[in-house]
Amino acid sequence: MRPGKIVDLFAGPGGLDVAAEKLGVPTVGVEWDASACLTRRAAGLTTVEGDVRLYGPSDFSKANVLAGGPPCQTFTVAGGGAGRRALDEVQHFVKRMVAREKPEDIKRDLSRLEDERTGLVLEPLRWALAAIDGENTEPYHAIILEQVPAVLPVWEAYAEALHDEGYSVDCGILRTEEYGVPQTRRRAVFIARWGDEEVALPSPTHRPYRKGVPREAGDQELESWRTMADALDRRSEFFVISNYGTGGDPKARGRRASSEPSATVTGKIFRNRVVSPQDVELERFSFSEAGCLQTFPRNYPWSGRDVGQQIGNAVPPRLAMHVLCAAFGWGTPSDTLLESLETWGNREASETAVVDNTSQVDVEYA
Known part of the structure; x- marks a missing residue:
């Protein structure tokens, strides 16, 4: 059609x-x-x-x-x-x-x-x-x-x-x-x-992504899942400590490496901590980076209030x-x-x- x-x-x-x-x-x-x-x-x-x-x-x-x-x-x-x-x-x-x-x-x-x-x-x-x-x-x-x-x-x-x-x-x-x-x-x-x-x-x-399963495993006719590192311009390895856990429980904080896909992007994306492998605090995600994890264009013109909620x-x-x-x-x-x-x-x-x-x-x- x-x-x-x-x-x-x-x-x-x-x-x-x-x-x-x-x-x-x-x-x-x-x-x-x-x-x-x-x-x-x-x-x-x-x-x-x-x-x-x-x-x-x-x-x-x-x-x-x-x-x-x-x-x-x-x-x-x-x-x-x-x-x-x-x-x-x-x-x-x-x-x-x-x-x-x-x-x-x-x-x-x-x-x-x-x-x-x-x-x-x-x-x-x-x-x-x-x-x-x-x-x-x-x-x-x-x-x-x-x-x-x-x-x-x-x-x-x-x-x-x-x-x-x-x-x-x-x-x-x-x-x-x-x-x-x-x-x-x-x-x-x-x-x-x-x-x-x-x-x-x-x-x-x-x-599909499975925790602990290598990207290369599984159906070889399909591509490997994309990682946060694939999507973002950050050069060094990092970890994201999510403020949103399984079942919506903020106490069950998730941890994802830059070599993995992001956890679900929610309206609280900017509360997520970003740390180095040595647990040194790094700059948290920008509007552009959070949008990229949702596959919005890098230069998308985020405007107004509560951009995190818009993205999530x-x-x-x-x-x-x-x-x-x-x-x-x-x-x-x-x-x-x-x-x-x-x-x-x-x-x-x-x-x-x-x-x-x-x-x-x-x-x-x-």
Whole structure:
């Protein structure tokens, strides 16, 4: 398929959009965090600053691809767990939405969830169904979603629902280091393509990381996982002592060598200590270095406040490029395309809209 334009919900600082733009696919991102929008604008990414719940497909009628990474705070193991406790309810909401129950009834019942952010995971489905049913829109040609692993049951409910609506679908857990990201991070990914043509998640290109297992071990048809040393310009060996441990327990501090992939990059990345083999304190990661561990370009223009949270919440652009290519039926991205993610060109800032909650946004770029 040939995508026309992507509308990216909960777009953050632009992880998926960076990959899409490198693939030659224009994007428009909807994001409500002011600092993430500052970063996007500095990068020249088309942005609507607002709440995705107040818009729909008819506001972006020129976009034929839907993408989104809803907020993960209520589902992640580091959070309070309200989303994980509500998984059964959320899956029931999927069935109610597909049955076309009255939106006002669903909205009312969603407001009763323990944490209102949990209901945001249903927004992409609302948009997808609205596009199918809309008078001024057609079904999205492709849909790409990602979240923390705990959300996989929701994506599976999406898969069943959208298959019945006419989509070919696939979903599962992807490990970022298996796609050349110098970081161990697991993501629940969903892709769908309109019509009967089969769609499948991308196949790994790199070996999985296992503590204590040499890089060279494993399937020799796959590349070795990438290390922090591969991604960063630091010349000397170092160790990272993470402020984020297994299961979200900050007391279980992880330790990774520069000859290994990074642990999962979170919003607390700048709290991580960086030390020499002799435990001498070294300079902690810069914005650029933290972004590189997520495979953002080295010169990406991080802006605004809480840059660590922006970086930690983003989808790694390298993973996004693999997922987008799979969703579009393009096969594995070339080394040249993947290497293009290392720098961000001197682009003129694209037309960027900052709209209020009542404005129409179906303008030139939408």
